Amino acid sequence: MKINLKENVLTDLNVVANTNREIFHKNQTLVINVMSSPGAGKTTLLEETEKRLGDEFTIAVIEGDLATERDAERLRLLGVNTVQINTVGGCHLDARMVSKVLPQFDFESIDILFIENIGNLVCPSGYDLGQHYKVVILSAPEGNDKIPKYPVMFRRTDLTMINKIDLLPYVSFDLEEAKRDLAQINPDAQFTALSTKTGEGMENWVSWLKDVYHQCIKP
Template identity: 75%
Template sequence: MKVNLQEDVLKDLDLTAAFNREIFKENNILVINIMSSPGAGKTTLLEETIKALRNDFQMAVIEGDLATDLDAERIRSLGVESVQINTVGGCHLDARMITKTLNEFELDKIDILFIENIGNLVCPSGYDLGQEYKVVVLSVPEGNDKIPKYPVMFRRTDVTIVNKIDLLPYVSFNLEEAGKNLKEINPQAQLKALSAQTGEGMDAWIHWIKDAYHQCIKTKPFK
């Protein structure tokens, strides 16, 4: 008799993701899972996003890293609650890890929960955490080959952010080519070009989050 353990594990994770999603729905929380390769600027993007939204929303962050709580500390310095998950070598977060953090939060006081996934363009794309949206961050120094080379990641995301556009004059990155590659892989995906460092293009990202929040809660009672 052959037992497919991988299939059983993935089924269990999908059930856990559904459990998480129901909890988020009950508490009217918009959950955004942010993924990227290491160094693309996820944490800087989160910091600037929090600064732009903190007068309108109560936010919290789950930080995923192999080791340290450096990124979580950066978020906490902004007065936002952050729970650190260290995978000690694991290349992605999974739904069970998220479930274990939920009792650390006062869920009824959160409007938006950001999950900063492990820096990796492969593993995180295949795991549902219970989020409403998946966002992938690509930085211009990484080059134009990342979208066609890692199609699964970009196929499974709702928004692709091209970060560090302030460096466009100094690197051989073509925004038009990136948009074309993304549309070929994922015609429904949105592309937003910005610089979290300088603020250029951030308004479009902030407006998208606000719209996503209102879409998420439009059929639910307001707090």
């Protein structure tokens, strides 16, 4: 007899994800699940987002890492309420992990919660954390093959972001090719490109965040 344990586990986690979603909805908090491979720039993006939106929105972060609190400490230096989850080898966050840390937040005062997932283009894609949107970051030095090689991740994203475009003159990356690859895999996904180092394109990201906040939370 064959027992499909994966299906049972995901069913249980989806129940927890829905409970998380109810908490976010009740407190009118927009939740963004940010995913990428290691080093694509997730933490730097959140730092720069806080600098641009911190006066208008109260931002909090759940920081996922295998070990250390180094990224969380960077965000705390900016005054961002950041709670660390260390998976000690796990390659993704799941809804139960997120649920356990939610009591550490005062959601009545949080406008946007970012969940910075573990750096991985495979494992995080299949798990619902209760978020409103999934954002995937791909950095230009990673090359154009990542979207077609990891289709499950990019098929489930609401927004695909190309970071480190300040390096385009020095690396082999074609933005138009990336757009075409994404459109074939996920025609409904939005696409943007920016550099968290120079600030180029950051206004499009900030505008997107404001738009989805007012669509989902406060019209």
